[in-house]
Amino acid sequence: xxxxxxxxxxxxxxxxxxxxxxxxxxxxxxxxxxxxxxxxxxxxxxxxxxxxxxxxxxxxxxxxxxxxxxxxxxxxxxxxxxxxxxxxxxxxxxxxxxxxxxxxxxxxxxxxxxxxxxxxxxxxxxxxxxxxxxxxxxxxxxxxxxxxxxxxxxxxxxxxxxxxxxxxxxxxxxxxxxxxxxxxxxxxxxxxxxxxxxxxxxxxxxxxxxxxxxxxxxxxxxxxxxxxxxxxxxxxxxxxx
Amino acid sequence: xxxxxxxxxxxxxxxxxxxxxxxxxxxxxxxxxxxxxxxxxxxxxxxxxxxxxxxxxxxxxxxxxxxxxxxxxxxxxxxxxxxxxxxxxxxxxxxxxxxxxxxxxxxxxxxxxxxxxxxxxxxxxxxxxxxxxxxxxxxxxxxxxxxxxxxxxxxxxxxxxxxxxxxxxxxxxxxxxxxxxxxxxxxxxxxxxxxxxxxxxxxxxxxxxxxxxxxxxxxxxxxxxxxxxxxxxxxxxxxxxxxxxxxxxxxxxxxxxxxxxxxxxxxxxxxxxxxxxxxxxxxxxxxxxxxxxxxxxxxxx
Numbered sequence: 001x002x003x004x005x006x007x008x009x010x011x012x013x014x015x016x017x018x019x020x021x022x023x024x025x026x027x028x029x030x031x032x033x034x035x036x037x038x039x040x041x042x043x044x045x046x047x048x049x050x051x052x053x054x055x056x057x058x059x060x061x062x063x064x065x066x067x068x069x070x071x072x073x074x075x076x077x078x079x080x081x082x083x084x085x086x087x088x089x090x091x092x093x094x095x096x097x098x099x100x101x102x103x104x105x106x107x108x109x110x111x112x113x114x115x116x117x118x119x120x121x122x123x124x125x126x127x128x129x130x131x132x133x134x135x136x137x138x139x140x141x142x143x144x145x146x147x148x149x150x151x152x153x154x155x156x157x158x159x160x161x162x163x164x165x166x167x168x169x170x171x172x173x174x175x176x177x178x179x180x181x182x183x184x185x186x187x188x189x190x191x192x193x194x195x196x197x198x199x200x201x202x203x204x205x206x207x208x209x210x211x212x213x214x215x216x217x218x219x220x221x222x223x224x225x226x227x228x229x230x231x232x233x234x235x236x237x238x239x240x241x
Numbered sequence: 242x243x244x245x246x247x248x249x250x251x252x253x254x255x256x257x258x259x260x261x262x263x264x265x266x267x268x269x270x271x272x273x274x275x276x277x278x279x280x281x282x283x284x285x286x287x288x289x290x291x292x293x294x295x296x297x298x299x300x301x302x303x304x305x306x307x308x309x310x311x312x313x314x315x316x317x318x319x320x321x322x323x324x325x326x327x328x329x330x331x332x333x334x335x336x337x338x339x340x341x342x343x344x345x346x347x348x349x350x351x352x353x354x355x356x357x358x359x360x361x362x363x364x365x366x367x368x369x370x371x372x373x374x375x376x377x378x379x380x381x382x383x384x385x386x387x388x389x390x391x392x393x394x395x396x397x398x399x400x401x402x403x404x405x406x407x408x409x410x411x412x413x414x415x416x417x418x419x420x421x422x423x424x425x426x427x428x429x430x431x432x433x434x435x436x437x438x439x440x441x442x443x444x445x446x447x448x449x450x451x452x453x454x455x456x457x458x459x460x461x462x463x464x465x466x467x468x469x470x471x472x473x474x475x476x477x478x479x480x481x482x483x484x485x486x487x488x489x490x491x492x493x494x495x496x497x498x499x500x501x502x503x504x505x506x507x508x509x510x511x512x513x514x515x516x517x518x519x520x521x522x523x524x525x526x527x528x529x530x531x532x533x534x535x536x537x538x539x540x541x542x
Binding site: 115117118120121122123124125126127128131135136139140214215216217219220221 | 315318327328
């Protein structure tokens with residue numbers, strides 16, 4: 001039997017479900033870590049990104065935080081763990097550091113992409129700064145924010161396999177244990193589940209990204225598509241920015 | 242009445258966009274600020290609703306120094322229409338029009354009813370109320386922009402090159418609508434444009450501006466045409482190029498008592514009635530644009 005088939009067989013073996021080491025338990029842990037990390041990172045990054053996007057000040061923070069992505073997460077996590085001990089805390093902090101830049105960039109880019117003339121007009125008719133943020137910039141910036149959450153989620157789900165290295169559980173357990181015991185089918189099974197989770201996250205956020213496009217903006221895209229194909233390519237470039 | 246008293250605006254980099262500008266803008270008339278780009282006309286306009294604050298000098302509305310009025314409140318009481326309509330793309334037409342009344346606390350239902358009535362006023366079909374701005378033509382968007390500017394029933398309406406981005410036929414249509422609205426609604430309109438023909442058409446008072454918002458000449462279109470005070474003004478209104486100096490054509494002979502007028506370049510510019518060889522004079526008061534070509538239904542504009 002080749003290794004792939006063995007991996008899949010391992011995945012479907014009922015003996016590997018239930019209990020502390022069950023695949024289902026580990027999936028639950030993995031999702032829980034990812035969700036906690038995304039939530040904390042969002043609470044930090046979204047207000048900061050919005051503030052920078054609205055005021056246009058502190059853009060350098062977005063750039064610097066983008067550089068932080070280059071930090072090796074494993075090293076960072078171990079460094080933190082040496083200070084706070086093993087458990088959930090160290091990986092969560094390390095993964096938050098990983099997730100913040102994408103979300104920050106998404107929140108900032110969402111605001112930055114709103115037409116300056118639209119904001120100027122909103123101010124000129126008498127909206128307060130707070131109303132400009134809540135009624136204009138947030139709704140129009142949501143699709144790009146979702147894009148940021150989407151890439152953050154993908155990175156966190158993939159990297160959360162490291163959590164088990166400091167005893168925080170998750171799907172990484174199968175990878176580390178499999179490596180130590182040369183149980184390659186187990187490693188492969190763990191990887192497959194991580195890949196599936198990542199794909200699921202991509203799908204979820206892709207749907208969300210489409211859902212949050214305001215109806216009026218979608219209507220504009222349709223009108224543009226009919227009139228001018230070039231306009232669409234310009235917009236999709238800004239959307240990925 | 243809006244009064245500018247020795248108003249200046251200097252930017253941190255040292256550029257003086259507006260230099261010691263003084264002007265009285267009478268109530269219930271249309272005052273047009275006209276000049277080339279960079280002359281400071283838009284800065285002047287945006288000072289009236291405190292989108293720009295002057296570095297020095299005082300601006301008063303009906304005797305009240307506007308620097309003492311909270312900008313957000315001031316802006317809600319002053320209508321503003323801008324180029325490219327500035328509509329919120331994610332809100333329906335009716336919500337865009339009702340924006341300011343709702344900000345001022347008018348109940349939503351009432352604000353929506355008023356907004357529908359305003360669509361009638363600006364010549365838009367009520368069926369467009371549920372559309373989004375992107376689903377409208379440029380001319381229609383501009384009409385929605387005017388409706389939004391009027392929604393809070395302000396005494397003052399600021400218009401910043403509102404028709405600069407629409408094609409000439411639609412622009413003519415919108416200009417005539419503006420004249421009609423002004424007759425019906427009697428607002429104090431301050432209009433900014435770089436198009437001298439538009440200024441002469443719409444303005445009761447026309448202010449021709451040079452760089453730094455220096456007033457080159459102010460007066461009614463007739464006064465300025467009859468007596469341009471400087472070469473700059475003559476140049477700006479096209480008098481020097483003979484565009485406005487007309488003569489009776491010696492070649493064309495239309496029927497009846499009409500004579501064909503040509504400009505200094507020899508291009509046909511219009512006809513003039515001359516019953517019995519005497520040139521006709523006319524000065525209808527009040528002015529009316531109802532003589533202009535009836536264009537297609539407003540909804541298409």
